[in-house]
Amino acid sequence: TADVAEYALWLGDDALVLAQQLGWWISRAPELEEDIALGNIALDLLGHARSLLSYAGSASGRTEDDLAYWRGERDFRSSQLVEQPNGDYAHTIVRQLAAAVSMYELYSRLQSSGDATLAAIAAKAVKEVAYHREHCVEWFRRLALGTDESRRRLEIALDHVWPYVGDLFRDEPLIDRLEGIAVRPSSLRPAFDAVIDALAAETGIVFPAADTARGGGRRGWHTEYLSLLLAEMQVLAREHPGATW
Amino acid sequence: TADVAEYALWLGDDALVLAQQLGWWISRAPELEEDIALGNIALDLLGHARSLLSYAGSASGRTEDDLAYWRGERDFRSSQLVEQPNGDYAHTIVRQLAAAVSMYELYSRLQSSGDATLAAIAAKAVKEVAYHREHCVEWFRRLALGTDESRRRLEIALDHVWPYVGDLFRDEPLIDRLEGIAVRPSSLRPAFDAVIDALAAETGIVFPAADTARGGGRRGWHTEYLSLLLAEMQVLAREHPGATW
């Protein structure tokens, strides 16, 4: 149905935008092992995006590429969190922490969705996202407990990124129409907070409030970053309408 | 003629790409006065670009916007110098130094072109470019003789940018066909070198060799930066083919 398709866009667009962001690090990471690790995470996310967008498009005869390359920013349903810029490595790790921890909780629950396709995608994704979560939690520890400089940068990154975290947990009317199929975003919040609280206790890092930014990505209200990201992502495909690659 | 149009593209594309780069600084410059100064230079250059592209397009019934927004990077005739990234302020000043000093010499001579339109454009442009030259020469002095840090950054910027300077002075077969109309690029070199040598003597800065990079912008051989710059510049216009603004 159109509602299920719309919900698949929420998740697919999050994965796609995040994959696009992480792909930038390949050839730019702080060490070669991280070029590979971030590349792996980007590839996993791109895989999730392709499954979800294909499913979303199936209702209206559109392909994953139709959806990825031929929608403008007002039609993207990604959260405002994932479109926040890469910044330095600390910014990326903080964004990734919020994304991976919430995605893990989301896909864990979505495995028992009443929609068989979403459940199957989630069952595959949750295993990969478990690794993504490990990866960024471990890096969060290194940056928090490493040097004064790394802790300072981590705190700056939290100030920038954390206000957008709340956008992951906002319920929209769509969710009411998908009882038993979608996972209610607000229901993920306690599990998410438990992970973050534990990390805060372990590292002594004080997390800023998670929902001071306005949010609204699910309704196509984005920050100024998304349209520039899409401009670059879509430029070649749009230059050749109708071409195959 | 097609040759004159092609030559107008050389100069117009240089001005356009440089205007696009400098426009980025508006709201990001080291002080408000520089937001304004760089904005003024960008505006002047954009003015030159519009005159030159309009003239270039007149031979084939194309508008300035047809040429600015609907050519791909292989069809851009800008030199490789102007497409080098903004970098820090020192990079921008070094790129601007090479561009403004050479443009000043170019437009000074082009005022007596056998092509009346080019001569008129040059006569107007040379006055503005004289100010651009003053501006960056003065900043070059400040950075060279200011602090150790500014001198260090200036030297790094020279290492990055100066190899592309030679692309401004390469003669191409086109120039042979435009005797009395175009200014032979190689003929500008002595005057350019004299200004730079004087600046080197005054500041004690050692300029790297000016033509170690391959070059070829006039033949559509660009570095990897141009296509990304164009992707951003053209995105909106291309999203709405046939629209007016």
Place this chain on the structure above:
Amino acid sequence: MPTLEEQRFDELIAADARVEPRDWMPEGYRKTLVRQISQHAHSEIIGMQPEANWISRAPSLKRKAILMAKVQDEAGHGLYLYSAAQTLGTPRDEMFQALVDGTAKYSSIFNYPTLTWADMGAIGWLVDGAAICNQVPLCRASYGPYGRAMVRICKEESFHQRQGFEILLELMNGTDAQKAMAQDAVDRWYAPSLMMFGPPDGDSPNSQQSMAWNIKRFSNDDLRQRFVDMLVPQAEALGVTLPDPDLRFNEQTGHYDYGQLDWDEFHEVLAGRGPCNGQRLAHRRKAFEDGAWVREAAAAYARTQAQLEKVAS
């Protein structure tokens, strides 16, 4: 009994004459002005960002030139206003530092994002339009340097407003996609622009004193009404719908009645929880920090040059 100085100040105000930097003035007057003028300056500087966001993507070279010139004008306005505030004894660096530190306020309107090109039109038409309604009376502000700065600024602002109107007009005469873009931008900017005049008169405690001092000339609600009355016919000319179902002409008052504004949202944004508060401040702070070495180099060079000249003379 008032001192001679106090008397002279009160006479100036009573005569609706200009107070100049050399004149004695009450501390409250001075503080109010510094706060208001510096906030206004900060707004111009932060206000560059939403529009600078589209300079690189402007869809024609003509529009690119107009937009660049406009954003640059805003930097110029910031400079005039800092100069005016400096005549009251507060150095520009100090005011600028407060902006970068996040302790100074600026107009909340600039904490909204520019999502499409049509926002360049909506900002010009609505935001600059509201600014002009606010600012035209300030040209007669009792403090001379402020009033004179506003004269210059208002001239440019009205030019900007007209350019914004033209952008929207061009879009509304364009393709369906362009029309939709224009309407979407108006939908997003209309209510925030109405809130630029500040809270309703009942909730605006400082206004009375400012009016007594001839700084402010009209109440928030009066200015807002004037703005709405101006917008309606322009919206009709454009063919856009103003997003307020309660908007209608009131035969009795001769004005347009308008619906309730979401003052909770206003206070949220004011308190730092708008869509872009963090981004706007971070952008300005980054420019300031990234430019520190450049300013230091310029200062060091100026010192050396001054010394050389001294030696030479």
Place this chain on the structure above:
Amino acid sequence: MPTLEEQRFDELIAADARVEPRDWMPEGYRKTLVRQISQHAHSEIIGMQPEANWISRAPSLKRKAILMAKVQDEAGHGLYLYSAAQTLGTPRDEMFQALVDGTAKYSSIFNYPTLTWADMGAIGWLVDGAAICNQVPLCRASYGPYGRAMVRICKEESFHQRQGFEILLELMNGTDAQKAMAQDAVDRWYAPSLMMFGPPDGDSPNSQQSMAWNIKRFSNDDLRQRFVDMLVPQAEALGVTLPDPDLRFNEQTGHYDYGQLDWDEFHEVLAGRGPCNGQRLAHRRKAFEDGAWVREAAAAYARTQAQLEKVAS
């Protein structure tokens, strides 16, 4: 008279057997290997850049995934090779530092820019193709860790080459613009890929010793010929023209004759005057410098953790 160790080494070489890290080896052999393996590792690392340049713009999600995986593989190849070189006693940090300092060499081919999407195809087909011709014989290199690394790498490279061929095939079956893009890319990458095998045999002084040591198995010109012979039918299958008017089948030799290559250009690029030499090094250096604080944090954290574990045990 040779020592026992020297005798044993010579026997291994004579028997075409593997030399292992624990075995004695002549200094020249060790040095040659460290130079060759580390250059090869550097080439993989620098070689990520031309393709990483198009990850963000890949024109379909499938192509984006394939390209990401490929560039990531190159990082992996770099790691295998650094490991192989480390078995010869040179630490990875030292080799990496030499790369960042600009004192180490890497393959000149990566100093050419990727100007269009078709370059992803041309790099796969031509550059990876040439790399495979070079590398397949290295799987039998006398030094064990190197040979084994090459086995793994060659498997992935041939996969990459095939993907490159497919990209071009798709373009050649596409629109006119796509066909033109493919031909343009082949025009730019063909000659540089032929020069990847190094200068003509007469100008390649180190080759003889490397062949005697069973590191190198075929001469530069032999490998180049093999590559050209392989390319011609593939170009026909693709429908692209190889940009060499002198290219033709020689009935007598059974091979394709090809025209003079521009060795001046080769030496210019090698000497640092290629189109992207400065950019490639600057990119790698920036990643290295920007990441310094991250590596320091990781090291500090590891030290603390090790201490905590020591205390706990």
